[in-house]
Amino acid sequence: QQQVKQSPQSLIVQKGGISIINCAYENTAFDYFPWYQQFPGKGPALLIAIRPDVSEKKEGRFTISFNKSAKQFSLHIMDSQPGDSATYFCAASIQTGANNLFFGTGTRLTVIP
């Protein structure tokens, strides 16, 4: 079963708009929630990450919002640009031992000029 559920599967946004991708998890032992960005033909690359002791983390135009009680977290991309067009994966892990990451199914974002 999918440990991390991600939606939507695809998203089309106008340039300058806000892109929002949502994820939900069940395992309350997860304590690290990264987002990865993947361009065609490349491996995923770490974009931004959060731990559950904070409710929001912002890096430039990218913000993670985290709701521990609802077991949900989301990625917001402000002022979306065509260069942001990529597939985005949320993930979760327990930061001990092997630090295995469980990934969502991915969201293909297309930003229209």
Added chain:
Amino acid sequence: NAGVTQTPKFQVLKTGQSMTLQCAQDMNHNSMYWYRQDPGMGLRLIYYSASEGTTDKGEVPNGYNVSRLNKREFSLRLESAAPSQTSVYFCASSENGQGNGYTFGSGTRLTVV
């Protein structure tokens, strides 16, 4: 600064053939991972190695074997390839501890006919 290097980049196999996917990292990371990526499924963990000399099964280990040759190298072997193993395979590494993300290779696109 190569990061994580995977070889080959592309491979076509006939059903029943065997092959080994190679992965090497130069970041002195302790943990290494093999994932497969399929459309609509996200990234699923095949095997991982928390440290040199140890390997463990992930979510989808059937049909695969791994070897952690040394701290740098982690190989994935398909003993008898099947069409269901057609996928893009990613190797990743991470340093154990808090808040450390994965570094992914650029992937191997494998087709089994």
